Amino acid sequence: MATMTGLDIEIIHKSYPPLGSAPMRRLFEEFRLAVDPGAFVCLLGPSGIGKTTLLNMISGLDPDYSGRIAFRGVQKPRIGYVFQTPRLLPWRTVLENIMLPLPSTEAARRTAIDLLAGMGMSDTLDVYPERLSLGMQRRVALARAFAIDPDILLMDEPFVSLDEATADRLRELLSGMLAQRPATVLFVTHDSRDAIRMANRIIVLSDSPVQIVKDVRVGLSHGERRDKGAVEAFRGLYLAQSE
Amino acid sequence: MRQRLARRPTHLAWSALSIIALGVAWQAVATFSDPRLFPGPGQVGARLVEAALDGALFVNIGVTLARVLASFVLAMAIGTVIGIALGRILLLDRLFDPWLILFLNLPALVVIVLCYIWLGLNEAAAITAVAINKIPNVAVTLREGGRALDRDLLEMASVYRIGRWRTLRHVILPQLAPYFMGAIRSGLALVWKIVLVVELLGRSSGVGFVISAAFQVFDVATILAYALAFVAVIQMIEFLILQPWERRLNQWRR
Numbered sequence: 001m002a003t004m005t006g007l008d009i010e011i012i013h014k015s016y017p018p019l020g021s022a023p024m025r026r027l028f029e030e031f032r033l034a035v036d037p038g039a040f041v042c043l044l045g046p047s048g049i050g051k052t053t054l055l056n057m058i059s060g061l062d063p064d065y066s067g068r069i070a071f072r073g074v075q076k077p078r079i080g081y082v083f084q085t086p087r088l089l090p091w092r093t094v095l096e097n098i099m100l101p102l103p104s105t106e107a108a109r110r111t112a113i114d115l116l117a118g119m120g121m122s123d124t125l126d127v128y129p130e131r132l133s134l135g136m137q138r139r140v141a142l143a144r145a146f147a148i149d150p151d152i153l154l155m156d157e158p159f160v161s162l163d164e165a166t167a168d169r170l171r172e173l174l175s176g177m178l179a180q181r182p183a184t185v186l187f188v189t190h191d192s193r194d195a196i197r198m199a200n201r202i203i204v205l206s207d208s209p210v211q212i213v214k215d216v217r218v219g220l221s222h223g224e225r226r227d228k229g230a231v232e233a234f235r236g237l238y239l240a241q242s243e
Numbered sequence: 244m245r246q247r248l249a250r251r252p253t254h255l256a257w258s259a260l261s262i263i264a265l266g267v268a269w270q271a272v273a274t275f276s277d278p279r280l281f282p283g284p285g286q287v288g289a290r291l292v293e294a295a296l297d298g299a300l301f302v303n304i305g306v307t308l309a310r311v312l313a314s315f316v317l318a319m320a321i322g323t324v325i326g327i328a329l330g331r332i333l334l335l336d337r338l339f340d341p342w343l344i345l346f347l348n349l350p351a352l353v354v355i356v357l358c359y360i361w362l363g364l365n366e367a368a369a370i371t372a373v374a375i376n377k378i379p380n381v382a383v384t385l386r387e388g389g390r391a392l393d394r395d396l397l398e399m400a401s402v403y404r405i406g407r408w409r410t411l412r413h414v415i416l417p418q419l420a421p422y423f424m425g426a427i428r429s430g431l432a433l434v435w436k437i438v439l440v441v442e443l444l445g446r447s448s449g450v451g452f453v454i455s456a457a458f459q460v461f462d463v464a465t466i467l468a469y470a471l472a473f474v475a476v477i478q479m480i481e482f483l484i485l486q487p488w489e490r491r492l493n494q495w496r497r
Contacts, residue, residue: 059402079402087399091417091495100413101403128495148403 004184005151006072007035011057014050014065027053028065029209037072040178040185042195044239045205051188052084054210055154058186071152080145080183082155086137088129094140095125101148115143118180119173135166139173146177153183159194171197175222192239193232197225204239214238282464291468299453303469304476307449310366310438314373315430321374322381322426327419329382330389346379351437359445369441376437381426388422420492427485435477 014028027050035041043051056062058069059081071077088097095112102108116125119139129137138158145153158174159167175198178185189195195202196218204214216238224230266284273283282290294300329336329343355372362368392415400410442451450469457465 061398061402081399081402083395083399085395087395089396089413089417092413096413100409101405130495130497144403 004037004182005074005077006037006039006184007033007058007152007186008070008072009033009035009054009058009067010069011054011065011067013067014053014057016053026209028067031067031210031212033203033212035184035186037184038182039201040187040199042199042202043186043188043205044192044195044202045190045210046207047190049205049207050210051205052156055081055156055186055188058152059154074151077151078148080148080150080153082138082141082145082153082158084156084158084160086129086134086141088137088140088144090128090130093126093128094121094132097129097140098144098147101144112143112147115147119143119177133166135162135170138162138170142170142174142177146181149181150183153178153185155185155187157189158187159189159191174198192235196220196231196234196239202239279461280463282467286464287467287471290464291472294465294468294472300469300472303448303450303453304472307435307438307442307451307473308476310370310373310442310449311431311435314370314377314438315434317370317374318377318381318430318434319423319426322378323385323419323423325378326382326385327389327415330386331392336386343379343382346375347383351376351440355437355441355444364445366446369438369446372441373434373437377430377434380429380433384422384426384429385419388419392418417492424485424489424492428481431477431480431485435473 009032011028011031013026014031016025016027043054045051053062057065059079088094089100092100094116095109098112098116099109102112113122113125116122119142121136121139121143124132124136124140129140132140142158145155159170162170171194187195187198192202200218202214202216202218203212204216205211206213218234220230220234270283270285273281273286278286291300325339329339354375358368358372358375362371396414396418397410400414405413438449439451439454442449443455446452450473453469454466457463457469
């Protein structure tokens with residue numbers, strides 16, 4: 001069982017090496033954000049402002065900043081990261097991809113198979129990822145993230161370049177998975193509808209350097225989230241002028 | 244895949260036709276030549292059977308193959324480590340790139356002679372000499388592979404903390420497989436030729452030694468018989484080991 005850790009993010013300074021002769025880009029300056037355990041937080045903002053960089057700093061991939069990111073409760077939380085592209089190993093089967101971060105025991109293998117079955121992928125266990133559609137690959141990437149029983153789940157636009165129906169199925173799947181295996185979620189998106197449907201807290205960001213423009217609690221019920229009218233109404237009320 | 248299989252019989256037919264044409268041309272030229280200096284296919288074939296029957300052919304080819312294998316494995320192992328290190332670590336690449344160029348351009352003969360002088364006329368010197376000739380090629384090929392490693396997948400491996408061994412086995416080595424295959428192919432072609440020179444210069448067994456002995460008595464039939472037999476063996480390695488292996492490595496591709 002995941003312990004569901006909260007996060008305290010404090011980034012004093014983070015800049016990006018300049019491209020060519022462009023000046024040094026300051027991405028973050030005195031940026032602070034506290035996330036409660038078990039929260040589903042959407043980071044909403046236009047592309048290219050540094051949302052992915054923020055996830056990379058949280059995951060430890062990008063240690064090149066001044067400030068600190070503290071996890072409440074655990075020293076080194078298990079982090080499931082669903083990247084913008086699936087990042088599966090094309091030379092390993094679906095099941096082998098899920099097994100990659102797990103110990104090579106029969107019990108872990110069972111867990112992986114059950115997990116895939118629960119996501120409706122029992123018949124693709126031995127398929128190589130490149131033979132699957134993008135939607136299915138995304139699903140495998142999601143399964144891999146859940147396989148490690150994450151304390152924190154980082155998701156970077158996991159539903160982009162999918163058709164609406166496929167994206168919808170994945171959203172439902174994610175909600176279902178989270179109900180069974182709760183985790184603290186940071187979900188990056190530029191799509192406010194996505195944010196309203198999934199999150200219980202939306203952080204609207206603006207750029208250069210990244211700042212929190214709005215911090216909105218989403219109190220919609222499960223039914224309302226699936227109702228386009230309710231989502232649009234919420235969007236008009238809280239998020240409209242920020243886009 | 245299916246397409247490739249379907250094309251195979253025609254491919255084989257063309258190869259057979261091509262080899263027959265070569266044999267006919269060889270026979271034609273041999274008919275008008277001194278049989279001692281340019282023996283025909285029949286004479287060479289007879290010599291081949293003769294050498295096979297008294298066992299000398301197999302012993303010498305076996306000895307040479309063992310040397311090829313030893314130096315090849317040595318060169319692949321060392322060259323791979325050097326190549327990946329240079330491909331991944333810029334500082335090392337800058338430091339050692341000129342060395343690599345030096346060794347790439349060092350004539351095989353110089354390396355062989357120096358190894359025999361410094362290490363003595365023994366097996367270790369022979370194998371070391373061949374390996375040193377091959378290591379720079381392997382390193383250069385694998386350096387390209389090391390540079391081309393997918394950063395996205397390495398990041399994934401690091402976030403999911405799969406550890407060094409799994410990263411190597413599941414993330415890095417599969418990406419290097421095409422470069423390995425390239426190094427193995429060019430390596431096999433290069434190494435066996437150098438092994439013959441090493442044998443000619445300082446060993447008293449193996450195909451290279453037989454050829455040097457035949458050279459001293461102008462026994463062209465023996466030279467050709469051994470050369471053809473060895474080419475056949477190398478082709479067998481390609482067909483029976485390398486190609487099936489490569490198909491297995493590539494089965495995940497669409």
